[in-house]
Amino acid sequence: MGAVDWIACGLAGLLLVSTSACASPGTAPAAARTAVASPTVPAPTATATPMPGTDGAPLDPETTPGVTLTGVGVGAPHQQPAFASKALDVLATLPVKGRAPKTGYSREQFGQAWADVDRNGCDTRNDMLRRDLTALALKLGTRDCVVLSGVLNDPYTATAINFLRGNSTSTAVQIDHVVALSDAWQKGAQQLSPAQRLSFANDPLNLLAVDGPTNIRKSDGDAATWLPPNKSYRCDYVARQISVKSSYGLWVTQAEHDAMARVLADCPDALAPTDQGEPPAQEAPPVQQAAPAPAPAQVQMAPAPVAPAQAPAYYANCAAVRAAGAAPIHVGQPGYSSKLDRDGDGVGCE
Template sequence: MAGLLLVATTACAGPGTATPAAGTGVVGPGTAAATATASPGTDGTPLDPETTPGVDVPGVGAPHQQPAFASKALQVLATLPVKGRAPKTGYSRNQFGPAWADVDHNGCDTRNDMLRRDLKALALKPGTRDCVVLSGILNDPYTAAAINFLRGNATSTAVQIDHVVALSDAWQKGAQQLSPAQRLSFANDPLNLLAVDGPANQSKSDGDAATWLPPNKSYRCSYVARQISVKSSYGLWVTQAEHDAMARVLADCPDALAPTNQPAAAPAQAAAPAPAQQPAPAQVQMAPAPAPAPAAVTYANCTAVRAAGAAPIHIGQPGYSSRLDRDGDGVGCE
């Protein structure tokens, strides 16, 4: 899915992410339910689904890669609409699709993807195609503590996967207007997910920046910048109190950048001088209203690309999307 222009990390950045945000060419979410759950976390999200493969959802998601970088977080904050909360009426976890769906088609549910991304010294369960994490060590961004993760009914909740912008908060600030496929993407987007200390996540609940910030003050710039990126990516708004809280945090790091879902383009190779004309300078634009924009050409998957005779499809060509480019080399559907 095509990512929108977002923002990049601060010097105190946490775990990297990069799945494209909701955009054009999104196929609707699958209808299967998550394979298993344990104790619910914030927003009713299952904390430790004992699954092998997760629910495979066609056309949603992309490989997890490190974020590209774009605008200053303060600049993007200035583009977010400021409104009051909408009613929470109609909210449920199910509005964001099956919990921890396999949106990137790698055979693993999103929770295990995030544990494998954020934990170190991993031990993986045999027979799960290196999917299910049995143990590991988390350098927790919220508390700055090192946490030993051990999978089990009584131990898994020590490390939880937090929606940086909580699902309930998103529902009250624009997500009601998103399509089901966009909400599924939002709930499984690595840009919006972090493995964190369980008690800290429970303390946060569905709070926004006006009501909760990480106890680890050195991570607050990164945390707020990431929230701004997510809200910009999905066309969500902030309340006045939330806007002001974000601005106060970023006042201590005014040059902070926030992560974007759009992968960084490969450096252009030098071309031979053209005496007849000079290349126009590149234009850098901020999206004034960060909502998904339709593309002239979109493909639901590589099957559609091949059927159109467009494979392999290169970055910059009509219809290219990072979700078609599994290895992130700029060439999709190879």
């Protein structure tokens, strides 16, 4: 089951609670404003830091508070599902086995609760509150780390929950381990290294801010024994459990497998959430450019022959003019000459 509040600091100036144990802020990010339904935050890869202070909320309803596991690096989990993998396809890859004995399980097997595994100066609980709540009010002097109030659109009950940090109010919003730590222990986590179990307990892929009482009712149930009351969220919930179990090499029981398959039958295209990005598009091989067609040969056309200029007509006498049918011949006509025009009236061979 998921973890309950473990608060870093009390309300400064608003509630009389201790803030002496606040984690020293480092480079905390600005307040998140993302939706709660499908967060995708990279799995942590750093080391644990000292546990923040508490406002009196219990650590985890499914267990008793564990001891601090220090000096342990966070081990890399198994590879998360590939981008856009269908949850049904990933479910088919999970081994189906019976539960292992719960012998040896305790909360401390998963390391320090709400460790600052990503070294951003904030404990995991406040990271998840900033990610999943809206209308945030953040404590001054914590570099936008400690959440004083906000609104949760709860995925488990489909209700809006007002969160107010305090001894008696913080448990209204709890951080759930979607795959409960106890359930993971009985289905393969015993074989993980301490560093990998610390990563599992603080992995944003496996964490959701949810309604506190509903989280307590869930306890450490798997999909065969508990599903969110909000039926519209069950596909996303089961898909997330499948992704988490695949990422850490855990198995499912037959009853759990069948329950997951029944839920996904109503949403066969549901995707397993993952941090894996879309693979870069492969460049198409260059298209071989066809050689340009040769230009048509330029045919040199011989110039058209020029007809030789006709020599001006010449008549030896009027007999020749009449023989050529040119009589009478007028001045300006080819072949006219004054010798043909004896009276000089401009008309020859009259």
